Amino acid sequence: MKTLKHQAGRSRAINPFLRKHRIRIAQNPCVSPDFCLDWPALAAKLRAGADLKAWPKSRFETAAGAWTLLEDEATGDCAWRLETRLTGTAADVLGSGLALDGSLAVFPATWENLLTLKNLAQKQDPESTIFPTAAGSLGRSTIGVGARLTTLHWPAVEWAMSALELGMTANQNSIPRELVYDVDAMLEGRLDTVPFPFIGTSVPEGHQGQSVEGMSHGCVLSKLKYGFHHRKIAWSFNADHQPIGGKFDAREDALVRGCLLASYITFDLSPELALNQPARLAEIPVDLVAKVRARVAQAGLAVSEADFSKLLCAVWPSLQKMKRRDEKYAAARAKAFTTETGRHYLRELSIDELPGLTTPETTAVMLALCEALGMPVNFIAPAFGFQKNTPYPDNAALRKLIETQWAVCQKFGVSIGFHSGSGKSAENYRVMGEVTGSR
Numbered sequence: 001m002k003t004l005k006h007q008a009g010r011s012r013a014i015n016p017f018l019r020k021h022r023i024r025i026a027q028n029p030c031v032s033p034d035f036c037l038d039w040p041a042l043a044a045k046l047r048a049g050a051d052l053k054a055w056p057k058s059r060f061e062t063a064a065g066a067w068t069l070l071e072d073e074a075t076g077d078c079a080w081r082l083e084t085r086l087t088g089t090a091a092d093v094l095g096s097g098l099a100l101d102g103s104l105a106v107f108p109a110t111w112e113n114l115l116t117l118k119n120l121a122q123k124q125d126p127e128s129t130i131f132p133t134a135a136g137s138l139g140r141s142t143i144g145v146g147a148r149l150t151t152l153h154w155p156a157v158e159w160a161m162s163a164l165e166l167g168m169t170a171n172q173n174s175i176p177r178e179l180v181y182d183v184d185a186m187l188e189g190r191l192d193t194v195p196f197p198f199i200g201t202s203v204p205e206g207h208q209g210q211s212v213e214g215m216s217h218g219c220v221l222s223k224l225k226y227g228f229h230h231r232k233i234a235w236s237f238n239a240d241h242q243p244i245g246g247k248f249d250a251r252e253d254a255l256v257r258g259c260l261l262a263s264y265i266t267f268d269l270s271p272e273l274a275l276n277q278p279a280r281l282a283e284i285p286v287d288l289v290a291k292v293r294a295r296v297a298q299a300g301l302a303v304s305e306a307d308f309s310k311l312l313c314a315v316w317p318s319l320q321k322m323k324r325r326d327e328k329y330a331a332a333r334a335k336a337f338t339t340e341t342g343r344h345y346l347r348e349l350s351i352d353e354l355p356g357l358t359t360p361e362t363t364a365v366m367l368a369l370c371e372a373l374g375m376p377v378n379f380i381a382p383a384f385g386f387q388k389n390t391p392y393p394d395n396a397a398l399r400k401l402i403e404t405q406w407a408v409c410q411k412f413g414v415s416i417g418f419h420s421g422s423g424k425s426a427e428n429y430r431v432m433g434e435v436t437g438s439r
Helices: 014-020 039-047 111-124 154-164 183-187 212-225 246-258 286-298 305-336 360-372 395-412 426-436
Strands: 053-062 065-071 078-084 104-108 144-146 169-174 193-196 201-204 236-243 264-268 346-350 379-381
Touching: 014 183, 039 104, 053 111, 053 212, 065 212, 111 212, 154 169, 154 212, 169 212, 212 236, 236 246, 236 346, 246 305, 264 305, 286 305, 286 360, 305 360, 346 360, 360 379, 360 395, 395 426
Parallel strands: 144 169, 169 236, 236 264, 264 346, 346 379
Antiparallel strands: 053 065, 065 078, 078 104, 193 201
């Protein structure tokens, strides 16, 4: 047995903090971006031949060889075991590699190693379903399964997807409202608050206590542990309610970094719109105004000149910032990932947390703007009046509201995102499916 030179990894302050306070992955997962908090200790066990749990169904292939997930069940720390086809370079495939006897090498389950594995797996098989993607029917119809309170439900979600042979948004969280967008900011006491209009107040950033990278990491490992990836069913991860503008400009880059594995981004314009700082019509390119006006008319909507100009000026600052953020999401993926499958992501425009019900005219103008700016969306979430934990009381009225929105969305080839799912009744869902054809 021999040890190869360890490749230096990123120093992460959260890991010694968690070890010091005995907050281990086995009891409290997904706080750190890593799924190995103490690689020297785990490496020592591997050198000594300790009986760690090997997850046999996790096995997958890349050009380097066959990979299996190992876990120290006492701590929850995980490692990747590679049975390599290579000679002499096995421990260099990922960071901090340790060569064992024969053709075996092991590596810590760090965030950086996970990103490298994504590239290796998707290069080997562009249809790999180990990681979240935007493939299959996910850009037309999906169910978002939030993980707001626990990670324990992931195996049940995987079982449901397998039984139905239907891909879902198997990991969905609002960031930074629910998940910590930056663990260093958490340790340094720099987390702020996020408006939560549904309950009429603000809540602490990351109040769930887990990090966006940690949840991204844990959800992938769950798919591997129970062999879901062998079913070849595409699934997605939705970074929900990504705040655009306002005070979130200052942490825009950190939000982009944290959401790197998300394959579905929800753009929430409400922080910028809440500033109530409309643009002047003269600030908006004339050709773009004409293009949007023509597209809205083509969709069959008649909007008065005054109303059109007022809406355009009101939303223009937020749309410019949405465009900037979208470019940053795309650039981050182009830098980190090597395949088109790994870089592609879905877009959703969220306007459901603005005051009042969304009019069809507003929906048409917003969709036309997104098209004109080169960032067409897959979903739009209008405000229908849903409330958390409360079914919509009038299904006939709900049907009419959805019909008017769906008539617009069909003209743009866009699906409706129905938010506030925790409060809907079976009857509400039936109405949605009947109107949209389950799209």
